[in-house]
Amino acid sequence: MHNILVKVCMGTGGIAAGGDEVLAAFNKEIAEAGITASVEKKCSTHQVGCRGLCAKDVLVDVIINDRKVTYQHVRPEMVSRIVKEHILENVPVAELVAGDDYHNFHDKQFKVVLSDCGSIDPEDIDAYIAVEGYTSAQKVLGSMSPEETTDLIKRSGLRGRGGAGFPTGTKWEIAGKQVSDRKYIICNADEGDPGAFMDRSVIEGNPHAVIEGMIIGAYAIGAYKGYVYIRAEYPLAVERLRKALDDARRRNFLGKSIMGSGFDFDILVKLGAGAFVCGEETALIASIEGQRGMPRAKPPFPVYQGLWGKPTVINNVETLANVSYIVRKGAEWFASFGTEKSKGTKVFALTGKIKNSGLIEVPMGIPLRQIIYDIGGGIEGDRQFKAVQTGGPSGGCIPADLLDTPVDFESLAKVGSIVGSGGMVVLDETDCMVNIAKFFLEFTRGESCGKCVPCRIGTKRLLEILERITKGEGRPGDIELLENMSVDIKMASLCGLGQTAPNPVLSTIKYFRHEYEAHINDKKCPAGVCRDLLTYMVLPDACKGCGACLRACPAKAITGEKKKPHAIDPSVCIKCGACFDVCKFKAVKKE
């Protein structure tokens, strides 16, 4: 008897690449081939969540008797071949099979939070139960006291994955000790960092793990109600989460006397309207309460006075998704990965100029170099690595000579960046660091809530100075002004947004001061990015006079006779770069 399983990626990336049609094609082909009806073969197909390498979607696993073959870039028209050759004749279609980079990408990772993501059907509660889902909640509610539960998490060394890295067990312990008629647990799924999609993928790929983590957390602190605060721009995650909650309720994993334990707990979904600042816990609470999402001063911290003034634990999606695995496999198991102070693994969204961009999970303490070269496959186009930006708009960049820095809370802080929520943007020689700082400041300037002066006006002024510099209007003293005001904004701002917004400026100045100086003093952009600082010229010796640039130039800035060197009139040139791109002889130079 052959056991055949087809798993089609239906994460957001998979669906965008046509996962729906691929799955439908499999169902159709399999039905037509009569496989399900044949006696000696049992075949099932199902959807799975994101497995991290969305660029290769639609990804399809065909598993025959536990032998897994992964196909990449599957389109509906390829399906009949796979069914015929692989499923019927047991010969994998070699040229469609995912290559080495797919396997390298996965082999160097270590998956806890993502261990079931991309392998189970996120919309099927039985699929989660089949991989021991909800056994942790059962164990905790059935045989452990809240204190024992908190103690277990404390011993595991789990720290918050939402940015600050606060020890989760300690947070639960404080909340647990508060005496109150009502307590709350909130799962922070706001995920507003540009380019971050860790939390979305976890909820899309394995929503029950988050729910189970919340049940355990609620029991540990004595919460009767939980909220998942999730951005409305994540429709698929919201849909799967809602379905998972309904299913969990139907099985009594939520509701009155969960699994007969006498413990009551339920979870509500609250949609956020996509404001980065609403990821900040006091703004998030205000938003759930129906107020404008504006942070307030801490103390009092939410564990003392949170939602509706009651003790409230706020945990990140990934933090909570770790919990059921820790309960199942033990605190010591979890604490065996990572470093002295940063235990376990961390999920990152690896993006930018990297060959394999995607979602990865690595043990804490792994050197950056391994992430970028072994997992990420190195720099796109084999260009020169320049820096990696971690922690998104709150983080900083780390230059090439610090590539051996281990990725953990302490080490990244030491080099002027942060782990943050897990954004990791790789930059190469064609990236201008002033421009990168400007990009992040554009974001924070737009996302500042406007409550406090240093952030509201300070980020605007920082951005204006950066804009000036990239336009060639930088002045002597700008770098020092940027540094001074950055320090003041960090110190004087009310919430984490303003307190970290200048980090990209400070860290790019720290490691790439020469690029700032080139912009300001020489009016040059060394990376050739800042358009106002570029000049395009034709190198007469290299120019064959083919006229390609002349035809391509939308501004008619190029003159020249056939077969004679052409020339660009800088007063007419609009610096669009068309000539540079079109010249086959590398005769157009920009600098």
Place this chain on the structure above:
Amino acid sequence: MVTLKINNIEAVVPEGTTVLEAARKAGIYIPALCQHPKLTPFGGCRLCLVEIKGMPRPVTSCTTPAAEGMEVATTSPVIERLRRTVLELILSDHPNDCMVCEQAGSCTLQELAYEYGIRENRFEGERRKYARKDGNPFIERDLEKCIMCGRCVKICDEVQGVEAIEFGYRGFDAKICTPFEEDLDCEFCGQCVSVCPTGALTGKLWSKKGRQLGVREVDSTCPYCGTGCMLTYHVKDNEIVRVTSKEDGLNEGLLCVKGRFAYKYVNSPDRLRKPLIKKDGVFVETSWDDALDLIADKLKEVKAEHGPDAIAGLSSARCTNEENYAFQKFIRAAIGTNNVDHCARL
């Protein structure tokens, strides 16, 4: 009670007192733009930053409750630098219109700029510009001067209970907005105007009538109703230029639209200054004695001819309790009827 040290001076304050309040009680000055004693703390202006021993970063004294054994420093080179940066940032997005600003001389922002001697500003750049003027009849909302301290929003919500205005937009574009950004349409109590630390909110009637020079303050009682709010007339050349109210009156500085803005009647040419009696179809000025005699005669006449119940008395909410008491006594005892009522009985 908790005991803390502020600049090495011991202060004993009730639990729940903020560090800022504790400092003020001890006579120690901390600059502040958004804090207001009537309102819950906001923590937005960041001027009241202080250093507290054991805390990793400066904290706002207006939001931090005093705690036993706390050691607070209200000034230090770092704190002063931060305050200066904050002020420069505010002023870099401000019209700096003091020459022609209604608020000059009683503006907290102006005073702080003066105190910190801010003439040069390290920061420059785009400034918020709002072309559209609010067409409401009473309150000039010059939001380019707004520093987003939130006091107006809070007093309207927490004290007046109206919630006519809220924060709108984000970041640099944040703005105090009315619903749908239409003209302000509210009670026009002017509480927001009274707490605004800048010239962003002023009375429309005040414009160009006089600021400080030659302006006298006259404490008085509002003539409009029996509540008897205490108010202060600002008078120049024997004309009221503005009305405010002091914190220590029974109304604690709060007024209604009439007390605060409806003072033009005082100098109105239409105002009756003497009683008038109609003679041959024309009103003729007369003395109070003559007028009251006439009224008394007429009342007696009616009473004699038709009995007391042909007369009814209706008094006004603008009279005090005592006046209303005397009035009903007069109607019942002197006229002899129970036909007496009051316009506020609705």
